[in-house]
Structures are given as structure tokens and as C-alpha cells.
Amino acid sequence: MWAIVGTWRMALEGITKAAGELSAGRSAGDALEIAVKETEDYPYFKSVGYGGLPNENMEVELDAGYMDGDDLTVGAVAGIKDFANPISIARRLSLEKCNNFLVGTGAEAYASKSGFERKTMLTQRAKIHYYNRLKQEQKESKAANLKPYIGHDTVGMACLDQAQKICVATSTSGLFMKRPGRVGDSPLVGSGFYADSTIGAATATGLGEDIMKGLISYEIVRCMEEGMSVQAACEMAVNKLDLRLKKINGTAGDISVVALDKKGNFGVASNISGFSFVYASEKTAPTVYVTELKE
Numbered sequence: 593m594w595a596i597v598g599t600w601r602m603a604l605e606g607i608t609k610a611a612g613e614l615s616a617g618r619s620a621g622d623a624l625e626i627a628v629k630e631t632e633d634y635p636y637f638k639s640v641g642y643g644g645l646p647n648e649n650m651e652v653e654l655d656a657g658y659m660d661g662d663d664l665t666v667g668a669v670a671g672i673k674d675f676a677n678p679i680s681i682a683r684r685l686s687l688e689k690c691n692n693f694l695v696g697t698g699a700e701a702y703a704s705k706s707g708f709e710r711k712t713m714l715t716q717r718a719k720i721h722y723y724n725r726l727k728q729e730q731k732e733s734k735a736a737n738l739k740p741y742i743g744h745d746t747v748g749m750a751c752l753d754q755a756q757k758i759c760v761a762t763s764t765s766g767l768f769m770k771r772p773g774r775v776g777d778s779p780l781v782g783s784g785f786y787a788d789s790t791i792g793a794a795t796a797t798g799l800g801e802d803i804m805k806g807l808i809s810y811e812i813v814r815c816m817e818e819g820m821s822v823q824a825a826c827e828m829a830v831n832k833l834d835l836r837l838k839k840i841n842g843t844a845g846d847i848s849v850v851a852l853d854k855k856g857n858f859g860v861a862s863n864i865s866g867f868s869f870v871y872a873s874e875k876t877a878p879t880v881y882v883t884e885l886k887e
């Protein structure tokens with residue numbers, strides 16, 4: 593049995609490619625790298641890779657994370673500029689003995705030395721979004737009232753291969769107009785992603801500042817370990833964090849998750865309506881689903 597699940601409709605093309613590879617016996621790590629790269633390379637996804645929206649200095653700073661559920665190795669990069677595929681750099685870092693999580697210029701130096709492809713990641717379209725946003729801020733007398741980011745679409749994918757190995761990967765440009773150097777949940781193990789081949793894997797998308805407060809990906813895997821179904825674990829983790837944040841602040845940021853158990857069943861939960869995700873398995877052709885919020 594193999595299976596793969598990914599956040600948002602934008603995972604479809606990548607998952608479709610990966611599905612062919614997985615059915616031919618390719619590993620979860622390879623399949624994920626192929627799938628996430630596909631999303632990173634597509635210029636019209638505004639929150640991942642090439643075409644991702646910039647920070648307040650009009651620079652595209654990218655974050656990515658990767659975890660191998662067999663040996664629990666992790667690789668991650670944050671705030672990396674001008675490299676085409678942060679997921680490949682994160683995956684390569686997971687093979688290092690230490691120095692597994694690199695940021696900014698350190699990550700760029702490593703990527704350069706390791707021969708990863710350089711690319712200017714700021715597109716003309718992203719520049720237009722940036723200048724429109726500046727205009728909007730000038731119009732609104734209190735720029736602070738503008739939401740940092742509307743909508744969210746980090747790509748996170750979890751995958752089980754035919755050898756029963758489970759891996760997970762994330763890639764994002766983070767929040768539009770973030771402060772230079774700001775890092776969200778996506779490259780943080782336990783928050784944006786977690787995988788353990790003996791249990792399952794989970795990955796998150798939404799407001800990183802809130803997601804990381806609940807270590808939500810680890811929490812989902814932990815709940816599965818305690819015997820919950822993958823679906824119950826996702827719902828429990830999202831509801832618990834959402835309620836807690838609302839109790840403290842009166843409001844909670846967007847939190848959406850997808851997960852896989854070791855049999856390849858998926859789980860999903862979100863505190864917003866209209867969260868879309870993609871699932872494919874040995875038995876299911878790549879399919880896009882959209883969640884509705886349960887009251």
C-alpha cells in the first residue's frame with residue numbers, strides 16, 4: 593500500500609506526478625521531493641517557492657522542512673533567498689549528522705556549496721502584489737489594521753511508500769509582508785510537520801505564530817500513538833488549540849492540518865471553511881477534497 597496527502601488544491605499536480613512514482617515502487621522521500629518541487633516551481637502559487645509573495649523589503653524568503661519517519665532524521669531551511677527548491681536543500685540537510693536546520697546566509701552558503709540551483713524567486717506578479725499592498729497601506733491610515741496575510745497556502749505533504757516508510761515535507765514563502773527574518777511553523781519539526789513510520793505523519797498550514805503554540809503536527813502523531821484514529825487525532829488537535837487560543841485571545845489564527853496513518857488512511861481538520869487538500873493512494877486516484885467547518 594502507498595498513499596500521499598497534501599495541503600491545498602495546489603498539491604494536485606505534484607501528487608499526480610508522485611502517485612505514478614509511488615506505484616512504480618519509488619520511495620516516500622523521492623516522491624515527496626518530486627511533488628513539492630512541482631508546487632515550488634509553479635509561478636502562480638503565491639505562498640510557495642517561485643512566485644511566493646515577498647517580505648516587507650520585497651525579498652522572497654523561503655522556509656522548508658523534511659522528516660524521514662524511519663530514522664526520525666530532520667532537515668530544514670528558513671529565510672533562504674534565491675534558491676529554486678528549498679525542499680531539496682531541506683531533504684539533503686536531513687542526511688547530515690548535525691547542522692540539520694540552517695537559516696539565512698548560512699543556508700544559502702550550504703546550498704551554494706552543495707550545488708543547488710540558484711534562481712531569482714521574485715516574479716513580476718509578486719512585485720505587483722507588493723506594490724498594490726503598499727498602496728493599500730497608504731490608503732488605510734492605520735496600516736496595523738491590515739491583516740498580515742489573507743488566505744494561507746503552505747504546501748505540506750505526508751507520504752507512505754510501498755516499503756511502509758512514512759516521510760513528510762513542507763515548503764512556504766511564509767506570510768506576505770512578514771518582517772525580514774520572520775520564521776513560521778513550516779520549517780519547525782513538531783509544528784509544521786512530523787513523521788514516524790511506526791505511527792503516521794502530519795503537517796500543518798495557517799498562521800505559524802499560532803500553529804507553533806500547539807506543536808500541532810507532533811500532537812497529532814502522539815494522539816495516533818495513543819490509539820486515536822488519524823481523523824480523530826486531527827480533529828482533537830485542531831479543536832484543542834483553536835479553543836485554547838480563543839480562550840486566551842478571543843480569536844485564533846487559521847489552522848489546517850492533514851495527516852496519514854501507517855495504513856495510508858488520511859485525516860484532515862481545519863478551523864476555517866473551504867480548506868482544500870489532495871489525497872491519492874494505491875486505491876484512490878488523485879482527488880481534491882474541500883472541507884466544511886463543523887460547528
Ligand code: SD4
Nearest residue numbers: 744745746766776798800
Ligand atoms: C507560516 N504556516 O509561515 C505558514 C504560512 C502559511 O501559506 O501557511 N502560508 O506561518
